[in-house]
Amino acid sequence: MRWEIKAFEGVGPIRFGMVSSEVEAILGPPDRKRKGDDGTEYRGEYAPIITYYDGRVAELECYYDLPDVSFDGIPLFQQHGLDVMRQLERRNGGALESVGIVVFQNLGLSTGRLDRLGREDHSVTAFARGLWQDRIDRLQPISFL
Numbered sequence: 001m002r003w004e005i006k007a008f009e010g011v012g013p014i015r016f017g018m019v020s021s022e023v024e025a026i027l028g029p030p031d032r033k034r035k036g037d038d039g040t041e042y043r044g045e046y047a048p049i050i051t052y053y054d055g056r057v058a059e060l061e062c063y064y065d066l067p068d069v070s071f072d073g074i075p076l077f078q079q080h081g082l083d084v085m086r087q088l089e090r091r092n093g094g095a096l097e098s099v100g101i102v103v104f105q106n107l108g109l110s111t112g113r114l115d116r117l118g119r120e121d122h123s124v125t126a127f128a129r130g131l132w133q134d135r136i137d138r139l140q141p142i143s144f145l
Contacts, residue, residue, distance in 0.1 A: 003048065003062055005071040007108040008129045011048050011060040016128040018057045023050060048126075058131055064122040071109065076124050081114030085144040096139035103132055103139055115144060 003012045010016050013026050020041070024030075030041035030050075038052045045066060051059040062069045064077045074087050085102065088111070089095045092104035103110045110125045110132070 001046075001068070003066060003069040005060075005062075005069070005076075005109065005124070005126045007071075007106075007126075010057070011062065011069075011126050014048065014050065014057060014060060016057050016060075019055055020052065023057065053128075053131075058128045059125055060127075061123055061125040069124065071107070071124070076114075077122065081116070081122065082144060085111070085115050089144050095142050095144065096136065097142035098139045102142060103136070105132055105136060 001012055005011050008016065010018075014023055020039075023041070027043055027047050030043050032042050034040040034042075038054060038058075040052070041050045043050075045063075048066065049061040049063075050057055051061070053059075062076070066077075069076045071088070072091060074084060076084055085095070088104050088107060088109065092106045092109075096103045096105065100113050101110055102113065108127055108129065110127065112121050112123050114122050114124075
């Protein structure tokens, strides 16, 4: 399956605002669930990690081992991490960071530090509109250009 991230819409066939039964109809049941923040579902290496707030999909996290993850034509885990961060920063008009999480708020994305070694920690998270709004003032500008 292709996992194309669409800003503030979703990832692949999963859309923000869906309820768990809609997601399950597309991806099947989760391998495991974690409670807290309304719940998180895991489906191994074959689908994003899905987090629900108020019972609806709000975040979709893709790790480096999920095949065919892209954003706006950028293959996120096939290119050098620094190149990816630069492309995202340009498209976003800047970047913000705190404790290793980089937020591209205009694109609806947050990432780990893809520019650093430790590929097993590389991930990209698509988020629903407004999700980072209450935390954005705690982040500091960062540049990869």
